[in-house]
Amino acid sequence: MPRPSPTPxxxxxxxxxxxxxxxAPLGRRLVMGEGCMVAAQGTxxxxxxxxxxxxxxxxxxIQGQDVPIxxxxxxxxxxxxxxxxxxxxxxxxxxxxxxxLDLIPADTCRTLIRTAxxxxxxxxxxxxxxxxxxxxxxxRIKQTSATxxxxxxxxxxxxDPESAAGPQTVKLPMSKKAIAAHVGITQQSLSxxxxxxxxxxxxxxxxxxxxxxxxxxxxxxxxxx
Amino acid sequence: xxxxxxxxxxxxxxxxxxxxxxxxxxxxSQYPLTHVAAHTQLxxxxxxxxxxxxxxxxxxxxxxxxxxxxxSILHVFEPGDFFGLPALVxxxxxxxxxxxxxxxxxxxxxxxxxxxxxxxSPEQAESLLAILGLRYLRMVDDLAGLKSHTPxxxxxxxxxxxxxxTGPLPGHGSATFDMTLPQYMIAGRxxxxxxxxxxxxxxxxxxxxxxxxxxxxxxDITLLRCLAEGDRLPRTAPPSQSHQEISP
Numbered sequence: 472m473p474r475p476s477p478t479p480x481x482x483x484x485x486x487x488x489x490x491x492x493x494x495a496p497l498g499r500r501l502v503m504g505e506g507c508m509v510a511a512q513g514t515x516x517x518x519x520x521x522x523x524x525x526x527x528x529x530x531x532x533i534q535g536q537d538v539p540i541x542x543x544x545x546x547x548x549x550x551x552x553x554x555x556x557x558x559x560x561x562x563x564x565x566x567x568x569x570x571x572l573d574l575i576p577a578d579t580c581r582t583l584i585r586t587a588x589x590x591x592x593x594x595x596x597x598x599x600x601x602x603x604x605x606x607x608x609x610x611r612i613k614q615t616s617a618t619x620x621x622x623x624x625x626x627x628x629x630x631d632p633e634s635a636a637g638p639q640t641v642k643l644p645m646s647k648k649a650i651a652a653h654v655g656i657t658q659q660s661l662s663x664x665x666x667x668x669x670x671x672x673x674x675x676x677x678x679x680x681x682x683x684x685x686x687x688x689x690x691x692x693x694x695x696x
Numbered sequence: 697x698x699x700x701x702x703x704x705x706x707x708x709x710x711x712x713x714x715x716x717x718x719x720x721x722x723x724x725s726q727y728p729l730t731h732v733a734a735h736t737q738l739x740x741x742x743x744x745x746x747x748x749x750x751x752x753x754x755x756x757x758x759x760x761x762x763x764x765x766x767x768s769i770l771h772v773f774e775p776g777d778f779f780g781l782p783a784l785v786x787x788x789x790x791x792x793x794x795x796x797x798x799x800x801x802x803x804x805x806x807x808x809x810x811x812x813x814x815x816x817s818p819e820q821a822e823s824l825l826a827i828l829g830l831r832y833l834r835m836v837d838d839l840a841g842l843k844s845h846t847p848x849x850x851x852x853x854x855x856x857x858x859x860x861x862t863g864p865l866p867g868h869g870s871a872t873f874d875m876t877l878p879q880y881m882i883a884g885r886x887x888x889x890x891x892x893x894x895x896x897x898x899x900x901x902x903x904x905x906x907x908x909x910x911x912x913x914x915x916d917i918t919l920l921r922c923l924a925e926g927d928r929l930p931r932t933a934p935p936s937q938s939h940q941e942i943s944p
Binding site: 533536551555557561562586588592603606607609612613653 | 758760762763766768770781791792811814815818819821822823824825826827828829830831832833835836837838839840841842843844884887925926
């Protein structure tokens with residue numbers, strides 16, 4: 472089975488674009504800065520937030536620990552996982568960059584899901600994409616090395632890895648502690664791995680990462696260490 | 697995980713199985729049950745998703761495979777679970793493979809039947825979304841566990857979940873229960889190599905947790921809870937006052 476790509480698939484982008492176009496007229500647009508809480512686990516879902524642009528990190532609190540789950544972007548409908556069940560957010564979501572969101576009242580969404588078959592199928596499709604991403608991430612953490620996962624994370628920071636064959640400078644969107652938790656390793660292991668990646672052209676200074684050759688990093692992410 | 701949380705989870709699970717059958721009953725009744733032998737591949741990763749399954753009896757594992765063919769078990773479905781719907785409506789292809797672990801009975805519905813049903817009864821989509829939302833959060837919890845817990849902790853959590861699945865657990869004291877999955881499946885489930893599961897199980901003996909011949913004997917369930925939650929172990933385990941036999 473091919474390893475899940477860190478970049479969204481074309482079919483997913485089409486689903487996301489379709490959902491944004493369908494939902495935009497129903498809500499109001501909001502722009503938020505970096506570091507804002509968009510959803511808090513356990514709070515009632517009054518509105519759903521469709522991500523139009525920007526990046527957020529989701530996390531889930533288990534046994535008193537806030538564990539980063541996924542970095543999400545365009546086309547994710549925040550709150551959908553709890554809309555028709557507990558009616559409470561199952562995850563926290565915090566912006567990592569400036570984000571543009573369409574806020575849609577939860578009641579409007581529920582009514583449409585109950586009455587419009589295309590809306591019902593679209594909501595099932597959007598939640599299915601989240602499930603698949605969760606399966607892919609679980610798979611990756613079980614089957615790939617910590618180095619490969621770290622390389623994959625760094626690669627995901629490159630906006631367009633397909634066309635970015637040359638050197639890239641990107642900013643770490645979270646603290647190293649949070650990144651280590653997201654990758655599923657200790658902070659000490661992350662530091663060690665970043666040191667080991669230096670010969671491959673990865674240099675980290677504070678929150679700035681210089682990637683000399685994204686294709687080399689892609690090979691490491693794909694398991695060639 | 698606290699006992700009350702696990703009791704709530706069990707209750708939710710029983711309700712869920714009933715909800716699945718109530719919800720899907722009208723379309724399932726139109727299709728005969730299919731009986732499938734153990735170790736039958738129902739679908740493979742990447743295969744076009746053209747059918748949807750409701751498990752009535754047995755067990756089905758959801759697995760992915762790396763380039764060398766090594767298996768990673770993502771989930772084990774139980775009676776009352778449905779699967780294949782996300783692939784059907786959103787993904788077009790199955791993201792993982794499904795194989796029966798035991799002899800199983802399933803209702804297998806073609807894509808068009810599901811689409812027609814959803815078009816005719818869009819109000820049912822709300823219940824399906826609620827079920828998928830719960831499943832998503834369950835998988836998120838698994839992922840969070842993989843990220844934040846040590847392999848040793850994950851093994852203890854798995855043993856505790858087996859114990860909890862059999863019924864109410866005593867607050868403390870000993871317990872025995874069945875090991876319902878073979879070691880290679882446990883390994884896939886918690887993300888460890890099978891040989892490491894063997895070693896980890898042997899190490900648990902020093903904590904009074906003995907796994908032999910399909911049975912798990914725990915000297916003190918409090919200790920297993922502590923190990924599962926990553927707490928510091930009590931200096932001395934409370935003496936066993938009672939022995940509760942737990943049978944599935």
